[in-house]
Amino acid sequence: MAGAEWRLLEKGLTQRVNALNAFIKDIYGAREILRAGLVPDDLVFRNPAFRPEMSGQSVPHDIYVHVAGIDIVRVDAETFYVLEDNARTPSGVSYMLENREIMMRLFPELFSRHRIAPVENYPDELLATLKSVAPSAASRDPNVVLLTPGVFNSAYYEHSFLADKLGVELVEGRDLFVKDEVVYMRTTQGPQRVDVIYRRIDDDFLDPLTFRPDSALGVPGLMSASGAGNVTLANAVGTGIADDKAIYSFMPEIVKFYLGEEPLLKTVPTWRCREEEHLAYVLDHLPELVVKEVHGSGGYGMLIGPAASKVGIEQFRAKLKTTPKNFIAQPTLALSTCPTCIEQGVAPRHVDLRPFVLTGRDGVRIVPGGLTRVALKEGSLVVNSSQGGGTKDTWVLDG
Amino acid sequence: MLSRTADNLYWLSRYVERAEYLARILDATQRLSALPLAYVGTSNEWESAVATAGCAHAFFKLYDEANEANVTDFLAFSTANSSSIRSCFELARGNARAVRTALTMEMWDAINGTWLELQRYGNGPTSREEFSRFLRWVQESSLRFDGSAYRTMLRNDAYWFSRLGVYVERADNTARILDVKYHLLLPENERVGGPLDYFQWAAILRSVSALTAYHWVYRESLKPWLVADLLILRDEMPRSLSSCYEAIVRNLNSIAGAYGRQGTTQRQARGIRTRLQNSRMDGIFQRGLHEFIGEFIVENNRLGASITEQFLT
Numbered sequence A: 001m002a003g004a005e006w007r008l009l010e011k012g013l014t015q016r017v018n019a020l021n022a023f024i025k026d027i028y029g030a031r032e033i034l035r036a037g038l039v040p041d042d043l044v045f046r047n048p049a050f051r052p053e054m055s056g057q058s059v060p061h062d063i064y065v066h067v068a069g070i071d072i073v074r075v076d077a078e079t080f081y082v083l084e085d086n087a088r089t090p091s092g093v094s095y096m097l098e099n100r101e102i103m104m105r106l107f108p109e110l111f112s113r114h115r116i117a118p119v120e121n122y123p124d125e126l127l128a129t130l131k132s133v134a135p136s137a138a139s140r141d142p143n144v145v146l147l148t149p150g151v152f153n154s155a156y157y158e159h160s161f162l163a164d165k166l167g168v169e170l171v172e173g174r175d176l177f178v179k180d181e182v183v184y185m186r187t188t189q190g191p192q193r194v195d196v197i198y199r200r201i202d203d204d205f206l207d208p209l210t211f212r213p214d215s216a217l218g219v220p221g222l223m224s225a226s227g228a229g230n231v232t233l234a235n236a237v238g239t240g241i242a243d244d245k246a247i248y249s250f251m252p253e254i255v256k257f258y259l260g261e262e263p264l265l266k267t268v269p270t271w272r273c274r275e276e277e278h279l280a281y282v283l284d285h286l287p288e289l290v291v292k293e294v295h296g297s298g299g300y301g302m303l304i305g306p307a308a309s310k311v312g313i314e315q316f317r318a319k320l321k322t323t324p325k326n327f328i329a330q331p332t333l334a335l336s337t338c339p340t341c342i343e344q345g346v347a348p349r350h351v352d353l354r355p356f357v358l359t360g361r362d363g364v365r366i367v368p369g370g371l372t373r374v375a376l377k378e379g380s381l382v383v384n385s386s387q388g389g390g391t392k393d394t395w396v397l398d399g
Numbered sequence B: 001m002l003s004r005t006a007d008n009l010y011w012l013s014r015y016v017e018r019a020e021y022l023a024r025i026l027d028a029t030q031r032l033s034a035l036p037l038a039y040v041g042t043s044n045e046w047e048s049a050v051a052t053a054g055c056a057h058a059f060f061k062l063y064d065e066a067n068e069a070n071v072t073d074f075l076a077f078s079t080a081n082s083s084s085i086r087s088c089f090e091l092a093r094g095n096a097r098a099v100r101t102a103l104t105m106e107m108w109d110a111i112n113g114t115w116l117e118l119q120r121y122g123n124g125p126t127s128r129e130e131f132s133r134f135l136r137w138v139q140e141s142s143l144r145f146d147g148s149a150y151r152t153m154l155r156n157d158a159y160w161f162s163r164l165g166v167y168v169e170r171a172d173n174t175a176r177i178l179d180v181k182y183h184l185l186l187p188e189n190e191r192v193g194g195p196l197d198y199f200q201w202a203a204i205l206r207s208v209s210a211l212t213a214y215h216w217v218y219r220e221s222l223k224p225w226l227v228a229d230l231l232i233l234r235d236e237m238p239r240s241l242s243s244c245y246e247a248i249v250r251n252l253n254s255i256a257g258a259y260g261r262q263g264t265t266q267r268q269a270r271g272i273r274t275r276l277q278n279s280r281m282d283g284i285f286q287r288g289l290h291e292f293i294g295e296f297i298v299e300n301n302r303l304g305a306s307i308t309e310q311f312l313t
Helices: A002-026 A041-045 A093-106 A107-112 A121-130 A156-166 A223-229 A249-258 A276-284 A311-321 B003-033 B045-052 B056-062 B068-077 B085-098 B107-120 B128-152 B157-185 B194-207 B211-218 B225-231 B241-259 B265-279 B281-287 B289-310
Strands: A065-074 A080-086 A144-147 A169-172 A176-179 A182-187 A192-193 A196-199 A231-234 A289-293 A327-331 A337-342 A345-354 A356-360 A365-367 A369-375 A390-392
Touching: A002 A065, A002 A080, A002 A249, A002 A356, A002 A365, A041 A176, A093 A107, A093 A121, A093 A156, A093 A369, A093 A390, A093 B045, A093 B211, A107 B225, A121 A156, A121 A196, A144 A156, A144 B194, A156 A169, A156 A182, A176 A223, A176 A311, A182 B003, A182 B045, A182 B128, A196 A223, A223 A231, A231 B128, A249 B211, A276 A311, A276 A327, A276 A390, A337 A390, A369 B003, B003 B045, B003 B068, B003 B085, B003 B128, B003 B194, B045 B056, B056 B068, B068 B085, B085 B107, B107 B128, B157 B194, B157 B225, B157 B241, B157 B289, B194 B211, B225 B241, B225 B281, B241 B265, B241 B289, B281 B289
Parallel strands: A144 A169, A144 A196, A196 A231
Antiparallel strands: A065 A080, A065 A345, A065 A356, A176 A182, A182 A192, A289 A327, A337 A345, A345 A369, A356 A365, A369 A390
16 A cells, blocks of 8 residues: 555544544433434444443543554545444454564565565554553553453454563453452562553453353453543443444444544445335345344354345345344445465455554554455455455555 | 462473373382382382372272272373373463463473373373383473473563472472382381382382482482482482472572562471471481471472462462
8 A cells, every 4th residue: 555545544544533432422421413313312222232331431531442443445546445443352453463574574675675664563552552541540650451351262362462562461350350449460469450451351241240240251340440430441341332333324424423524434335224215225136235234243144245146135135124123235345356375376355454543642543554354265255364364464655 | 470370380380390200100110010029029019109199099089909001091191180191281281371471482382292292192002112102201391391491481480480380399299209108218227128128219219310319429229218318308309308498498589589578488488498407317217207208298288378379369
């Protein structure tokens, strides 16, 4: 990607994430956007990602999404679409760092010939971001930890990789405890206070006293400590409300409402099947649309019309008719492709790009690059690694 | 550092050390049981091996009598025995994986490689030759892990906790051998001697890798009370109780120095060390060797519990 293109994208990402943060703050606060009638109430309140516990709570420095992964596709030279916002616990950044490491080892001459913007400072930027959002009462060198579900989690490698690069403790729920609304970790030198938790555990498992009582991964009392303003959770609880696929379709309005600006990144036109007119259109045009579950992720439970069989489409039609509000539909985008080594040689494969956007008290940081995901099957548009997708290093050329 | 990390490092070392010890016991027992009956008498070496490993209770829940086949399986390969060589390596590798980033690459390779290799042994070797090779492999694996830790770890609390695991376990192991075989080591005027005892003493020394050391230190034929002296009081013998406690005190002091604080554990360890330093063999025999070792095992366990309480939880 050329430097100029990247700068355009960077502006758009900053704008997007600022809007996401403003939206979440509003939803758990004044709810102006609902009163303005721009987003329907029930899309928020009946959304499983909405956390009533967060209503009326403030979070340190009003930042909810400290780490966002915004999935971008490109349809022509200048047009970038946001495919999806990931505002919960986006993963994959270790691939970005490791891919670059391997490319530099394999093609040192390419790196010396082109000026390729570095990404290896990501852990530093992340640590600076996390430290900047510590509660105001914390010491000048706040104690940051990374909370993992443990070795059995599929992303455990990334958790330990990041903790290592950040130079912070990789903790599990049982390493932490809460006393008088303050979080401590158990160390060989006794309890040590924790100020910022970069958590890679879903909301549901964070605190058995507030959420799922059967969760053994979380820390009892964590929500009370965060409610008292004694610890910062990154990302905050309840951010899922902003990366929901049904909310996604309102992003242009959300950007305009909070920032008073025209959105720089495009949002894919979206039909919300919960609305009758939209549903009718979708049912008429199934073979040309992509239909996704509102709460789905990982590329599961979706229909890619142009690639689906007749039977597949009819089966999906039935599902759609029974629970229309669970689905949205979008036109099939002509995703850009990238030369990819396959067994038979080099061939075009579809790609998307997930830059990681960091938001701290002192502003937004984005390292130039991101995780490029490749759909390795010919013609496939599904880039998810759980479905056979691969990854690539991504170069932003300086100058 | 996190208590859980320290706990994992401590137990990782203990499990590896224990696996090596079991291999040594099995090796010595195999040698003894291969002797002609006239040399061995009627004593059941395999039963003695189970007792030395400290798992007679669990063993006799499963079996009525101890023989080569069931003891070998129980101490080396059984998954029902949480202290078999297999279980020790499985647990060690699980601990290592949980604290992957606290280990050096060499340590991880050593323990992970051992674990991968272990899978190839399946339910155990089919011949005595193969079993001997297996026992050698276990000892080499432990040496490799221990050497990796010694050569590659930063000298900080992670290292000290991992060393503590080695020495607390080693002290326990040496004491257990002495505890089971103490009747063989009683002083001269008790009626001992003869070929049977000779091979038993040699087996004891062999199981703690001390047969050659004995000759270097005493320069005379095997005398039971000298065997006891070597394994209890000699600082220069790396598996003696005294030497283990020299190391335990040293590592606990390093921790106290780094943390700027002494605690129960440090005082307790120094107490045991001082008692060992002030003991003499004739005094120990007068009070009773069995009692002395029994008390030591209790004290050593108590220290283990204090380490857990002060640092690891």
